[in-house]
Amino acid sequence: MAARPTVRGYLFATPLIVVLAAVVVLPALYNTGLAFLKYDAIRDSWRFVGLGNFDKLVGQDGFWNAVGVTLIWVVGNVSLQLVLGMLVALALNAVTSFRALYSSIVMVPWVSSFVIVAVVFLWLYHPEIGVLNDVLLRLGLVSEPVGWLATPGMAQFSLILANTWKFFPLVAITLFTGLQAIPRELMEASRIDGANRFETLRYVIVPLMAPSIATAVLLSAIWAFNAFTLSIIMTGGGPLRATEVLGLYIYKVAFDSFDFGVAAAASLVLFVTILIVTVAYLRVADPAQETKG
């Protein structure tokens, strides 16, 4: 008890740090090592192969397909969520009544279980007896049932829509928080100076919100890079691998082909990509933060 506070402080943190080392740090290091090793079945041992696994990875069509699919998936999700999130944030900021109720409702998808989202959207998208087709047919918007997951393009779109349903709340609330921080006088001043609503949005609100937009985009992008629960449940990556994002590709390489080395290499590539995106985005977002202060 007489020990110095700092020593006691670290003592309190020791159990956590030990467990974290065991379940985070060691596995991450092991994975990094694995990316440079190859299992030798004859000698039953692991052999250092340098960049061999990466070489093998970039030689696979599946990898480049996954890179392309992931690009569409990330860009599609981020843009859709940003547009929808911005509209909701502006609306939340504008209303003077029921705001707490609206924001509670908006958060519902965010706390929804991913598996349930997948199962329910499968049911909504059902090609023969799905409610989405029923509504569109009744409204006369389509003349025959839509195969939501049947063609590569439609499947990509349908999965992005389902993922947007799940994730746009966080984007909306992040942007809403940013909007709330903008002094109302600034918006009013811009209006009095003769700017219309769109100009106020474009030249006053958006620049001032740059940090929260950056945060929202970053969260949404990282999430999209990592999430493949929807594709594994709803399409299994198909049709024609059109929804096989990198996460699912890595999963398949590891546990369908049991090529642990290549899977580890691919996960490193993904990790570094996310890291670069994060750092680049923080760089871009930073100057805006300075002008704000």
Add this chain to the structure above:
Amino acid sequence: MESAGRRVQFFAHLMLIATAVFVLFPYAWMLATSIKPIADVVAWPIRWLPRSVTLENYAAILSDARFLRSLLNSAVVSVVVTTLSLGLSVPAAYGLTRLVKRGGRGMLIGILASQFFPPMVFFVPFYVALQAVGLLNTIPGLVLAYLSVTLPVCTWMVATSLRDIPTALEEAARIDGCGDLRIIWTIVLPIAAPGIVTAGIFAFVLSWQEYIFALLYTTSEAAQTAPVLMFYLLGQHQIDYARLMAAAVLLSIPIAIPFAVIQRLYRGGLTEGGVKG
């Protein structure tokens, strides 16, 4: 100006009502399907108003031993992960924010940063390690995998809520001769309760709904969690959507309740802006 303001209000409400419909419809449809007789579920064109309301889908899924087993497994995993996450993160957050003089914040950032590894980085290492120690296809194995996600986030959440609490009470208690454990128990826990409850709910909800790790590390029936079982129900030749939606409703309840608790805890935070604006 006055009428323009009213027009903006109108469109804002319209937008939010449309969003509410977009957000709530999947749940409404899930609930509606779950209480329809099977003949109405497969009717085309869709029978929006069922001829009768039934609980037979719930009865069917609740008499499925595998489903009940998976619910039990999910409950055990969630409770254990939540307990361990709080038991490890609360003392650590207290130690690093209150006792460590310098470097505590850097350490916290390091802990949070460990959360930025994509889950794919852990697929193979966990698999190999769990197999090596005989924990593959067991509940303890899955718990360990979940701790890698919950611990960094819970520690950060508790530390953040501690930072906003003045230390005067703790200092007074220390002068009165209280030790660290007593301070944590009698002062930190009650005052930081909202942050700790939020962290606990995060850990619980994550473990309740997580799917990929569960699919990888609990393939056997004995350890299977509910989300994995849902996946197997989907894999059946004839998918019984009515039963699946009943299962989805049941699985949503343990998440809906903590969500309501969080809403209550942060009601002040969400409405604050309204007063300010």
